[in-house]
Amino acid sequence: MIGSLLCVALPFFSTPHRFANQLQLDALQWLVEDCLALGGKEVNARTITYHPLILNMTAIHTTSITMTQALYSIHTLPDANTLVATLYDKCTRVLAAHGSTRSKAALNDLAGLDNTIRESMQFSTSSHSPLRRKL
Numbered sequence: 001m002i003g004s005l006l007c008v009a010l011p012f013f014s015t016p017h018r019f020a021n022q023l024q025l026d027a028l029q030w031l032v033e034d035c036l037a038l039g040g041k042e043v044n045a046r047t048i049t050y051h052p053l054i055l056n057m058t059a060i061h062t063t064s065i066t067m068t069q070a071l072y073s074i075h076t077l078p079d080a081n082t083l084v085a086t087l088y089d090k091c092t093r094v095l096a097a098h099g100s101t102r103s104k105a106a107l108n109d110l111a112g113l114d115n116t117i118r119e120s121m122q123f124s125t126s127s128h129s130p131l132r133r134k135l
Helices: 002-014 027-037 045-075 080-097 104-108 111-122
Strands: none
Touching: 027 045, 045 080, 045 111, 080 104, 080 111
């Protein structure tokens, strides 16, 4: 799978861009700077394409597992319907308050959803070391 993604993304990193002379403040720029700091041996289009793809694949799967576990945990509760309705109402209100735009500010207003996911992660059995609360 990484190989097919690499074939798609590699041309993007191999050709000069119109912003090539400007410093970009993003993860790709940080990756290039880190490669240069290590002596420049790793500064090539293939390496710069490969590392973000691996990070993205890891992030996507971790997020999927966390959300699946959270949904499973919620629906095993005796009052699952009430909790789902409350979370849905909260998400609907926050989204309406932010003009139906998904943003960091809207996400910050979803404290109840965040707490529910964190509680689920504390008791997750899908990992070898579930999050435990320190008292």
